[in-house]
Amino acid sequence: MKKLLSLIVASVVMCAALFTGCGTAASESNAEAGGAGASDFIVGAIYINSQNDNAGYTYAHHQGIVKAMEALGLNTETNLKIRDNVPEDDEQVRTAIEQLAGQGCDIIFGISFGYINAFAEAAEEYPDIVFCHATGYLSNDRNFNNYFGRIYQARYLAGIAAGYKSLEIGNNNIGYVSAWGTEYAETCSGINAFALGARAVNPDAVVHVNEIYTWGDQELERQAAEVLVSTYGCGVIAQHCDSAQPQIVAQEQGVYGCGYNSDMASDAPDAHLTAPVWNWNVYYQLAIETAMNEASAADFFTNIGGNYYGGLNEGMVDISPLTDNNAPEAAEAIELARNLMVSGEWDVFSGTALVFSGEAGSVTVEQVSQALMDNEGNIIVDGGQGSVDDSVIQGSMNYYVDGVVAES
Amino acid sequence: MRLKIIRRKETRIVNVILLYVIGIAVSFVLGGIFLSSLGINPVVYYRDMLTIGLIGNYYPAKSIEGLLKLFVPLLITSLALSLAFKMKFWNIGGEGEFITGAIFASWVAFKLGDSMPRIVVILLMCIAAFISAGLIGFITAHLKVKFNTNETLVTLMLNYIMLYVIKYIGETKADWNFFLRTDSERPVFARFPENAVMQGITIGNFKLLYSVLASIAIAVIVYFYLKRTKQGYEIAVVGDSVNTARYAGMNVYKITVRTIFLSAALIGLAGAFAAATSGTISTDITNNVGWTGVIVAWLSRLSVPVIGVVSLLISVLQYGCQAASASYSQIDHNFADLMQGLFMFSILAAGFFSHFKIVRTGGKNDD
Incomplete structure (x- = not known):
């Protein structure tokens, strides 16, 4: 028993030493990449289900955001921050928004209807961040709009x-x-x-x-x-x-x-x-691009043309090949x-x-x-x-x- | 060769500490292997997790506030559950009692929030929650003492009843339903009037909610209640042996009902705090504290100061995992949950091995 214990302790100490060693090296290289990156625009997203779903509503939105960011040349590994499986509870949505804001997000998407109250409040509290809420009906005329499709x-x-x-x-x-x-x-x-x-x-x-x-x-x-x-x-x-x-x-x-x-x-x-x-990427690309190119988050609502309700014309919705x-x-x-x-x-x-x-x-x-x-x-x-x-x-x-x- | 689990004759504090250190270390290493397989540096991840993502954060004060919002309900619920557990009354109805408190608190908030001063509204919300949840506790205790029902089943089932009640309120659009937003076509819970929202002391960017102070006060009161009062002593005696209590001339019915009323009422109060802090309610308002509280109470061996520490640590773990899942694209909520479970399991295992040990017994059919 004593032998086993000492073995475990020894391996733990070794592992710890190993991790600390590579830890400092990695964080330095991270810092460098951040400073010299192509774009420091950060996208945040709050999902109702898991970001690793392979079908369904959250999956469709996640694909849309990834596709839009790739089209705009943004790195989805470093510049996309996600909180997933967030239930429709104001306090938990608020916490998710605060965590994404704390990570430096410039725009935050919320995909579920029940996020509506928390998004409306956050838009007032964080005037420098753009908030976009899918399927909702609230907005302000500055940094908060809602989006859906025909x-x-x-x-x-x-x-x-x-x-x-x-x-x-x-x-x-x-x-x-x-x-x-x-x-x-x-x-x-x-x-x-x-x-x-x-x-x-x-x-x-x-x-x-x-x-x-x-x-x-x-x-x-x-x-x-x-x-x-x-x-x-x-x-x-x-x-x-x-x-x-x-x-x-x-x-x-x-x-x-x-x-x-x-x-x-x-x-x-x-x-x-x-x-x-749905082709959610049509909206996501428009929203991210609009937010990236504007001087102030307060102009977002005007620049994107208010609330978004795109249809066949914009390519937001379509039918799959017959x-x-x-x-x-x-x-x-x-x-x-x-x-x-x-x-x-x-x-x-x-x-x-x-x-x-x-x-x-x-x-x-x-x-x-x-x-x-x-x-x-x-x-x-x-x-x-x-x-x-x-x-x-x-x-x-x-x-x-x-x-x-x-x-x- | 056979393995046998036996109870340790004595537990030395050094051994206990060593076991917990090993338990935590093992979970760190296991987690580290998972993280490395995803291409994430475990040390950086653990640093972010244990500092709840404060490093490089744009709004650090918000992180502390968020942490405390997890801590307050968990602390109060764990304390309340330990009251019941001390008496060997298995109240696993924390979820239902929490929801009951939240519903009645928000009833007061919507009905009186506009017409009364803030301090009165908040106090009335707390009283409504305290009494309504306490009554749930009263019912289960009464059934237990009078009819010898199984309190585990009763409290468990009441959880589901209350969960469906709040779901019904949240999903039913009707004229009577003042809980919902009136401007929405879809059912969605409304915001409380401004006077029903929990306030706090502002220190720079940081807002220390009054509920945090109240929860600490409750912890101190519960500590003295259990240690220094006659009622606290009675709880201990009933927990040890109901018959002893009877022979000593104690009124077991009264003690049980009073204690469980208190236990449930405190959980209801936690629900009122959560509702007032959030400014609304939802079907997910409990954040599972009714369950997590059971774990906290047991990990702490029902000791009030330890409950304080363990509640804080688990809140750090929860908030830290969320924060970390936000900052790493590879980490989703499920993975963060997995990490949490890994830590909890290791700590519980360490707790187990501090009381029991596995020994080898040489059997005859050794092969």
Whole structure:
């Protein structure tokens, strides 16, 4: 026993000596690198899940920030400071912000809605740091803005693909596994846009929504998809949830599907049509570049043009490449709709509906004046009128459009 | 050959210290191996961790404040739990009692924060938390003494009940729900009115919150309560043997209920402090102190001064790991947790070996 002890003590002492030796050397070289670095602009980020996730919401944001920094020539090893797994608790978010501020961050991104209070306060307390909050609605006119994307535009395009598929297989039932329903405008607007896209192609299509009441739970996502296929006979499964489980179910059951967040074709090669995807790097690059080039953090809000709500036009949202599983008309129709949205000529939630017709090779689109109705028969937008406000799409939309049926 | 664990006959203080030194050293070396495998210099990492990232920090005062915000709830909760543990009453309901206190404190904050002076609001918040959480303790103690229920199960289940209560409040948008922001379409907890937010003494850039002073005062009071008062003595006797207490003519029901009320009420008070400091509540407001407090109480062998030291060390470890995970891109929260666990495990193992030792016994079927 004594021998063992002395052995342990001796090895500990040796290790300690070794580490101290290389410690001083390394910290010196760090200091040099810092002084002579290409850029001393430091980016901070606060994540809701782990920075080492390999799918899902946090993953998408982390990829976006890394890609943006690489494009701007910033070192993601030294110039990116991250606090991850930070729960939506004001005190813990505040601590995370203080730690990132203490590390010298010039801009701090927060990706989860519940960070909103802490971000709003921190923006006042640290006027020299730029704060950007995803999915929120608060801002000041100096160093604090919020950002999100018109994902509903991509949803509409995915809806077109689903609509054509439903025509091809002769099954008007389309399923939709959703984290939440009308409780959140984010999920609600996505479902509505998808349904409008599907019905622009197949007016008889019905979108069956199965809600799982949580943002992510692989088992529930799976079960919800199975129910949509077995009970409601759906031939296409779309989704607004974190994992690819609904697509995997579609593959297993021999039906089709539209993923979300990232291209899910590899998860369900025989089922996947296309997925609405986020290109967060578009915003992150814009925000970091704006903050890098300005004299004062107080100019940020003006320089970046206020709060950010980019769409297809900016490249902030898109759909993943169409797979060979798609009906032949889908690609052309999607291109037509995309052009109308990119040019700003038309948008999804307006009193003008798109109607597609024609065979593959000669698909045409027609704009017809048609009131936007909810599924209880109320008129949301009169025929021919413009789109609902962005604030409605982002914040207060709490109804389903005609053709959507809530199944849970 | 067989190995057998036996209790040490005597524990020499030198041996105990040596064991802890070895335990900590082993965790440093193990952690060092993990860190090196990620290409991080362990010495620099440990320096950043143990100095809670103060070196080269732009806002050092904020780091100290952040550390104290972890320390205060942990200290009070550990003290409160040790009251119950001294009596061999296994209160593992710290989480639930903490949440109860936080909910009732914020109820007062939202309802009275605008109409009363700050000192009154904060005091009322503390009283509301103290009584509400204390009542939870009263219920478990009453059930235990009257019906001999298992307090471990009861307190454990109450944790989940309270967690779901606060989740319900936090996720339900309704007219009655004054806990939430009214301008938000999504449910999110509102900020307290300014008068319900904990203040402190400003020293330069540094703000020493009154809750820090209060928690130290509570530690001193608990120390004297246990050491010098009749009630403290009664707790010790009941903890040693309920029958002895009965023969001595003590009212076991009264002592148990009073002590557990106090234990739970103090944890509720910690919840009120956390809510007032944060200026709001959340489902994650406890920061797991109900669990960490159990570890602290046991590591400290229920000694009040040691609880103070251990709470501080664990807070340093927690804050330091967070700070380090922010400054190294390779380190994520999970890794920081792993490091924390490594340290805790080594220290607990050292504690174990200071009481027990493994000996070899020559068995006949030795092969």
